[in-house]
Amino acid sequence: MKIFIMGIVASGKTTYAKELSKQMSLLFVELDSVVYYNVDGVRIKRTPEEQVQIIHEMDAKGNWIAEGVYRPSYHLLLGMADVIIWLDPPLWKRKIRILSRHVKQVIGVEECAYKPDFQMLRNMYKWTKHFEGQREELNGIFHPYLDKLIIVRDDPANNRALSKIIY
Template sequence: MRKILITGIVASGKTTLAKQLSNSLNIPCYELDSIVHPQTNEGRKSRTPEEQVSVIEEIDRNGQWIFEGTNRESYRCLFDMADIILFLDPPLWKRKMRIFTRFLKQNLGIEKCNYKSDFMMLKMMYKWTREFEKNRMDFEDRIINFEDKLIRLTDNINLEKLVKRF
């Protein structure tokens, strides 16, 4: 059974890699942002941390999965559940460039998103990136406990080589 957690900060390539692996391995893929903020008839709502864990546990009971998302306390349980943890950690300059490129594509209608792509969100993405870098050592200290199943990716990868590792 394959249970893969893809984690990293904003614009590290999590969603893109998750979709590629999902297609290559035929494993369902879940965006953790959509578990935190599911779309309802009334718009996006926020689940409590307990509700988030409940949804994650239900998905886990159904078998194989790929989860992708940033590091939130409410779903750190996935580090224990996962067979493989992929930490996407491209250089800071590349992530900053991707944030701005994504913003442009979303506002030109080239790329879809599940949130309101405005200047406030752009500002928040840069803020989250700064906060991650400021607190990087806390994250690094946490993931060291999972070195036996952790793969750190710092640049674009050959998907075929990665799939063969699974």
């Protein structure tokens, strides 16, 4: 089984992917590690070609759960995956999670692979705003994969309900 979990900043991708990975005994891949690598504590971005090469290497290992935001270099994962899960909690909840995560990272309660400074906090809110303006474009990207797409939205009754959305 190959599962691609997608969502915008603070949608719950990493938490959900790690849970499923443990339950299903599948390789967990945080896609930020495909985009960036560290050298002496400095994050260096790989080229799109390098990212695609790493994705092919990951796929060659067999079953996996990968999570990340949408990037053009990840597009091939849409075809590779047996299931695509789009996490789409409400905007207000993501904004609260961004701030909560930032505070936890600054005080050292939560680890992160980047410097949790004010600029990163601003970037996360900026990326969230940008995403909200690009939803229609994402719908178009998903269109060829509707047969394996599951969109997860919050449900007040159980906090996470699976519902298949057809555009």
